[in-house]
Amino acid sequence: MSSHHESILREPLVTGENITYSKVTEDILVPVENKPNKAWWIGFIVSAIGAGLWVFAVSWTFWFGVGEWGLNKTVGWAWDITGFVWWVGIGHAGTLISAVLLLFRQNWRNSINRSAEAMTIFAVICAATYIISHMGRPWMFYWALPLPNQFGSLWVNFNSPLVWDVFAISTYFSVSLVFWYTGLLPDIATIRDRATGLRRRIYSILSFGWNGSVKTWQRFELVSLILAGVSTPLVLSVHTIVSMDFATSLVPGWHTTIFPPYFVAGAIFSGFAMVQTLLLVTRKVMNFENYITMFHIESMNKIIILTGSIVGVAYLTELFIAWYSGAEYEQYAFLNRVSGPYWWAYWTMMTCNVFTPQIFWIKKIRTSVAWSWILSIVVNIGMWFERFVIIVTSLHRDYLPSSWVMFYPSWVDVCVFIGSIGLFFTLFLLFLRVLPAIAMAEVKLLLKSSSDQAKRKLIREGSVDKGEADYYLGSLEKYDSISPRKVEYEKV
Amino acid sequence: MSNIKYILGHFEDPDDLMHGIDKLQEGNVSIYDVYTPMPIHGIEDKLGIRRSRLGRVAFCFGITGTVTAISMIWYMLVYDWPMNIGGKPHFAFPDFVPIMFELTVLFCAFGMVGTYFFVNHLAPGRAPRVMDLRATNDRFVVAIDAKENPYHDKIDNILKEAGAVEVKHNERKYVSYE
Numbered sequence: 001m002s003s004h005h006e007s008i009l010r011e012p013l014v015t016g017e018n019i020t021y022s023k024v025t026e027d028i029l030v031p032v033e034n035k036p037n038k039a040w041w042i043g044f045i046v047s048a049i050g051a052g053l054w055v056f057a058v059s060w061t062f063w064f065g066v067g068e069w070g071l072n073k074t075v076g077w078a079w080d081i082t083g084f085v086w087w088v089g090i091g092h093a094g095t096l097i098s099a100v101l102l103l104f105r106q107n108w109r110n111s112i113n114r115s116a117e118a119m120t121i122f123a124v125i126c127a128a129t130y131i132i133s134h135m136g137r138p139w140m141f142y143w144a145l146p147l148p149n150q151f152g153s154l155w156v157n158f159n160s161p162l163v164w165d166v167f168a169i170s171t172y173f174s175v176s177l178v179f180w181y182t183g184l185l186p187d188i189a190t191i192r193d194r195a196t197g198l199r200r201r202i203y204s205i206l207s208f209g210w211n212g213s214v215k216t217w218q219r220f221e222l223v224s225l226i227l228a229g230v231s232t233p234l235v236l237s238v239h240t241i242v243s244m245d246f247a248t249s250l251v252p253g254w255h256t257t258i259f260p261p262y263f264v265a266g267a268i269f270s271g272f273a274m275v276q277t278l279l280l281v282t283r284k285v286m287n288f289e290n291y292i293t294m295f296h297i298e299s300m301n302k303i304i305i306l307t308g309s310i311v312g313v314a315y316l317t318e319l320f321i322a323w324y325s326g327a328e329y330e331q332y333a334f335l336n337r338v339s340g341p342y343w344w345a346y347w348t349m350m351t352c353n354v355f356t357p358q359i360f361w362i363k364k365i366r367t368s369v370a371w372s373w374i375l376s377i378v379v380n381i382g383m384w385f386e387r388f389v390i391i392v393t394s395l396h397r398d399y400l401p402s403s404w405v406m407f408y409p410s411w412v413d414v415c416v417f418i419g420s421i422g423l424f425f426t427l428f429l430l431f432l433r434v435l436p437a438i439a440m441a442e443v444k445l446l447l448k449s450s451s452d453q454a455k456r457k458l459i460r461e462g463s464v465d466k467g468e469a470d471y472y473l474g475s476l477e478k479y480d481s482i483s484p485r486k487v488e489y490e491k492v
Numbered sequence: 493m494s495n496i497k498y499i500l501g502h503f504e505d506p507d508d509l510m511h512g513i514d515k516l517q518e519g520n521v522s523i524y525d526v527y528t529p530m531p532i533h534g535i536e537d538k539l540g541i542r543r544s545r546l547g548r549v550a551f552c553f554g555i556t557g558t559v560t561a562i563s564m565i566w567y568m569l570v571y572d573w574p575m576n577i578g579g580k581p582h583f584a585f586p587d588f589v590p591i592m593f594e595l596t597v598l599f600c601a602f603g604m605v606g607t608y609f610f611v612n613h614l615a616p617g618r619a620p621r622v623m624d625l626r627a628t629n630d631r632f633v634v635a636i637d638a639k640e641n642p643y644h645d646k647i648d649n650i651l652k653e654a655g656a657v658e659v660k661h662n663e664r665k666y667v668s669y670e
Contacts, residue, residue, distance in 0.1 A: 021504075022630035025629050154573055155568040157575075158568070158569050161590075174601075174602070175602075186529070189620065189622075190628045193629065204619070209613065209620045209621065210614065211620060211628075212527045212628050214539060217528065217532070218531070218536050223604060223608050226546070227601060227604075230596075233597070237590065237593055441530040442530070444530040448507075
């Protein structure tokens with residue numbers, strides 16, 4: 001049957017009373033079908049100013065060259081590659097939610113996958129712009145593609161991780177886009193069939209003529225499953241290859257085999273933090289509390305503790321291996337990270353990534369919206385510093401002490417970075433305005449099995465064990481979308 | 493002969509819909525198609541729809557990607573312009589694996605989704621062939637070809653008894669051309 005009953009012990013994924021299929025549509029389409037509210041406009045204007053700054057700073061870089069950045073002879077990569085790795089890492093959570101959690105049949109992904117995937121796409125756009133700008137002559141970017149010798153050089157060197165990166169990032173971006181858009185089709189069709197006039201024509205074009213017939217859905221589900229299957233190794237490969245940009249070099253502090261798993265864990269860590277940052281605000285402003293529930297927030301916080309701890313273990317392993325290797329350059333690189341002139345960056349990273357997320361072990365904190373939001377920002381800051389520490393502290397004191405320098409960012413560096421955040425939020429806010437931020441069709445699937453309403457109905461019918469029913473009602477305490485008085489009443 | 497083309501049974505609940513399909517099949521009424529706002533698991537078996545072969549399509553496209561990558565790299569780095577990199581072998585297979593993998597995924601994803609769009613006639617700007625506008629929102633709609641199935645009153649009764657909240661007699665196949 002279409003709805004199998006789920007264990008009463010599982011926490012509900014959809015809350016609220018009198019939820020029907022049409023109510024799901026109505027609730028989720030509020031931001032799309034109505035004029036945006038004040039909060040949206042304020043956010044949009046601020047972000048658009050940021051995006052404007054980005055356009056200005058990137059144009060400045062294109063016009064005058066990368067000499068306008070704070071780079072010098074010794075430190076040839078700094079905020080540019082830090083920003084690139086940071087953004088690519090953030091993108092990883094979207095694919096993890098949409099692909100890995102689908103393969104594991106984690107139904108809680110259904111209400112967050114859409115916006116997380118959108119976040120992936122926008123984050124990879126930000127990352128790619130860094131790559132294009134750091135090329136110095138960005139109009140020659142196509143030289144990174146395998147083109148014939150007549151373009152003035154040999155074929156690209158396929159032994160180089162930088163070339164692998166070109167393939168990895170472009171595949172990642174385009175496959176994520178296809179995955180996201182295919183998933184959007186049924187929801188765009190819903191908007192189309194409710195709209196009139198010009199809106200209907202636009203959404204009609206975007207819907208590709210979706211009609212929801214049996215065969216369409218059957219194939220749709222298979223396509224989603226296979227896309228999830230190929231995206232899972234893809235997402236792991238992308239950050240692995242990004243880490244190999246460093247790991248295959250001979251620079252002390254970069255030349256380590258731990259990099260691929262360490263980078264992937266860090267990517268998931270920062271990505272989930274960014275999902276939290278975005279969704280906690282979105283659910284409040286768009287009134288999605290019934291769909292993005294406390295269970296979702298808590299689950300994401302648990303992933304943040306897990307991946308944060310993996311990253312912590314990786315930091316300690318790096319220190320241990322540097323000491324244990326007996327290689328003096330390696331040892332100095334890490335001594336310099338911990339206690340050199342960039343000690344403050346290292347300890348900011350340690351604090352934000354390893355120490356503070358540990359307070360999520362306390363249930364009160366990981367089920368608090370305010371704490372989750374603050375800590376998600378802290379993690380984002382920490383992960384930016386991680387990349388900065390890896391890149392700049394390894395480069396600024398290399399094998400030749402006479403070339404040792406410090407790196408100071410120029411105003412262009414700062415503007416490109418702040419601007420890229422503006423660009424990211426501008427794109428995300430536009431997405432919230434024109435497309436459904438929650439996958440409606442997928443949430444509708446949960447209605448009969450995993451909603452609070454369906455579970456309460458079972459309890460009222462007396463078809464579940466009394467002890468289990470009490471356990472279930474007890475687990476509702478943390479939900480901010482369920483009034484505690486109603487639960488008490490039900491218990492009696 | 494009336495000019496009714498399709499009879500549509502609207503259900504509010506997927507379980508009622510499945511029940512309705514059973515009843516229609518018991519009454520020997522052939523079902524043209526079912527339109528739903530979400531995937532209904534198990535409905536393919538009921539309607540006798542075959543398993544999709546898109547998995548095989550995906551595999552073929554993926555393998556094409558792998559072969560494309562390895563032949564491209566071999567041609568460029570081994571055959572066309574071999575470079576002496578510290579005397580190492582030109583055919584450095586482990587170094588080629590990442591790009592082989594990436595192109596496998598790329599070809600697989602695009603080939604499969606392209607095939608999906610092609611076989612289901614999904615394309616930007618294609619006029620949506622929708623029989624009822626609520627089928628993408630909150631109604632589970634069974635469509636019955638009225639020309640093939642006589643005794644419309646009987647069909648109406650079966651649908652209503654099975655729990656249909658609304659039965660429509662459409663004189664046009666698609667409403668979305670209006």
